[in-house]
Amino acid sequence: MNPSRRKLLKWLSALTLTSTLPSRSLFAATAPQVVIIGGGVGGATAAKYLKLFDPHIKVTLIEKNAQYLRPYGSSEVVTGHIQMSDLVVTYDTLRSKYGVNIIIDEVIGFDAAKRQVQLKQGSKVAYDRLIVSPGIELLYDKIEGYSYEIAEHEIPSGWIPGAQTELLAQQLKAMPQGGTFLMVAPPSPYRCPPGPYERPALIAEWCQRHNPTAKVIIVDPKDEFVTDQTMMLGWNRRYGFNMPKKFTATLPKTVEVLQHQGEGILSWIPAAEGGTPLKLDATKKVLTTAGGEIKADVINIVPPMRAGQLAAKMGLTDEKGWCPNQRKTFESTLHPYVHVIGDACSADAMPKSGFSANTQAKSVARAVLELLAGREAPVPYWENTCYALAASDYGLYVADVFELNEPENKIQRVGKASRYLRLEATPEEIRLGAVYQQAWLQAFTEDCFG
Structure with a gap:
């Protein structure tokens, strides 16, 4: 076990000790009110763990979707x-087992001085501490010719699951034999680092079974990505993808890389080869990139991102569109008593992933309780694990431990051990x-919501 893992397990052990249901609350008199906005991974985990740490505290979760x-x-x-x-x-379960007060409503106002939020249905909710987990906003119009309306009806993104996800699935099934599926990857930073590369891999696997002469093309405004070598090895072995020399040059000599004649079913065009997307013609289904035009039968675009709209409306975002904070507690540097977690927050080396939101939520839940009790918040450690698939039976991952560089207010990766599936x-x-990967999906959901 490497030292960084030992540090993390030691911290988690201390965290677990504090999470056992205490015989008495930290708060002798009236229990404080913690309000959480956003019922995704970050918000749900924060609500659950606040009640685990101290079941007497008042926790209200506000989420607009039931x-x-x-x-x-x-x-x-999609597949x-x-x-x-x-x-x-x-x-x-959050309501019945842990006693979280769930309000299905939309936040339309925020008064930092009075420490209260205004709900669409008319009521106001006061808080002693506020945790905001607003997720992301997709910036469709950052690609000329693209828009939310086009994404909803013609060229789906589906990066936030819903109707667009179903539309993309329908378009894939209806794609003509020998057709082209075009995936547009986003610039950094973006939610779920392996995701824009897992999706086309799973689509290529689907095409092998149902549309074997089809082509899957990824265009990318970047020249590398998280899990690139391990993912590309999967592409190489399954879809006739020839790995660029940049990535094969550092592979161990014991790793076999197949040399394929011609083009396989899947190809990747990085920024250096003209992969940066410039303009979409939705009617003709043509994407113009820095390297030229690509016509496709199905186009899936993952556009640039920033913190969710609510974060901006609450005045929690900076000029970059993300939420600055004090890393030790994730308290906003723009509004006191407000903590921002998950994809929307600035977190340095930590990726924008569900696991990151989950581990941030746990550390913030502990910090909030300590601050409410007038005590110093502990220095946290964080962890991230992202599982991904290059095929339904080809799993890979990235795993990291993070620590706080307190003087610089930075979260940094620790340890020199390999972060990825062994090459x-x-x-x-x-x-x-x-x-x-499949087992993790279930266990992770249970940890956040169950």
Whole structure:
């Protein structure tokens, strides 16, 4: 076990000790009120763990949707491996088992001085501490010719699961034999680092079975991405993808890379080769990139992103569109007593992933309780694990531990151990990675919502 993992487990052990239901609350008199806005992974986890740490505290979760559609694993809806109904998560357990007050409503106003939020249905909710987990906003118009309306009806994104996900699934099934599926990857930073590369891989696998002469093309405004070597090895072995020399040059000599004649079913065009998207003609289904025009039968665009609209309306975002904070507690540097977690927040080396939101929520829940009790918040450690699939039976991952550089207010990765599935992994280890991915989806959802 490497030192960074030991540090994390030591911190988690202390966290677990504080999470056992105490015989008395930290608060002798009236219990404080913690309000959470946003019922995704970050918000739900924060609500659950606040009640685990101290069941006497008042926790209110405000979410505009009665059910949550989990984005992690949603690409499997596109290929028909699961149904949209499999993404549905309810707030029933948070309410019944943990005593979280769930309000299904939309926040339309925020008064930082009075410490209260205004709801669409008319009521105002006061707080002692506020946790905001607003997710992301997709910037459709950052690609000329693209818009939310076009995404809803013609060229879906589906990066936030819903009707666009179903539309993309329908378009894939209706794609003519020998057709072209074009995936547009986003610039950094973006939600779910392996996701824009897992989705086209699963689509390529689907095409092998149902449309074997089809082509899957990824255009990318970047020249590398998280899990690139391990993902590309999967593409190489399954879809006739020839890995660029940049990525094969550093592979161990024991790793076999196949040399394919001609083009395989899947190809990747990085920024250096003209992959940056410039303009969309939705009517003709033509995407203009820095390298020229590409016509496709199905186009899936993951546009640039920033913090969710609510964060901006509450005055929690900076000029970059993300939410600055004090990393130790994730308290906003723009409004006191407000903590921002998940994809919307600035978190340095931590990726924008569900696991990051989950571990941030746990550390913030602990910090909030300590601050409300007039005590110093502990220095946290964080972890992230992202599982991904290069095929339904080809699993890979990235795993990290993070620590706080307090003087610089920065979160940094610790440890020098490999972050990824071993490049020399055996076929058995790779298949086991796919099994772990499926098991993780269930266990992770349970940890957040159950």
